[in-house]
Amino acid sequence: MFQFLFLWQLQLSIEIKAIAKNKAVVACIALSVISYQPATADVRTKTSDDIECIVKVAQPQWSKEELHAITKTLAGECYDNKELDKRQVCEVILNRVSSNQFANTILGVLTTPGAFKGYWRQSRPISENDYAVAKQALQDWYDGGCKPLSEWLFFSEGSKQENVFRSKY
Numbered sequence: 001m002f003q004f005l006f007l008w009q010l011q012l013s014i015e016i017k018a019i020a021k022n023k024a025v026v027a028c029i030a031l032s033v034i035s036y037q038p039a040t041a042d043v044r045t046k047t048s049d050d051i052e053c054i055v056k057v058a059q060p061q062w063s064k065e066e067l068h069a070i071t072k073t074l075a076g077e078c079y080d081n082k083e084l085d086k087r088q089v090c091e092v093i094l095n096r097v098s099s100n101q102f103a104n105t106i107l108g109v110l111t112t113p114g115a116f117k118g119y120w121r122q123s124r125p126i127s128e129n130d131y132a133v134a135k136q137a138l139q140d141w142y143d144g145g146c147k148p149l150s151e152w153l154f155f156s157e158g159s160k161q162e163n164v165f166r167s168k169y
Helices: 064-077 083-098 106-110 128-143
Strands: 002-005 011-021 024-033 040-046 052-058 154-157 163-166
Touching (some): 064 083, 083 128, 083 154
Antiparallel strands (some): 002 011, 011 024
């Protein structure tokens, strides 16, 4: 059994089984997700000896638009070298979606007038680290049943290139 971690952070387990049929050995490769339990899609393939292999391919529970909206916001609200700050901004966004005080979608929260200036105007290009932080926060949120990740619902610009986070306005 082999394990790989791909760029989009799906950890897959690959199992190769040799199956003997009519004195011929056929390799069947099965992929399965190790790191989380998202929806799956079955990909079916058949060998020339009619041995069927089913490969389960993990599908993220969030949309590309939601991920991009969060990364745009991080590029407008956080310095690129402040990973904890980025994570906490993600928590504010996702905690608001979980709360009954705000819009109930990621895009609804981010596009609320006056809520996230960074969504509308970025101060730097979106980085690979923005994507990594946003994906991890989304994964943690979905793994936790879309419940709040922390107490944070608000933040404001602070000193030393970091935001100040709080639970009350």
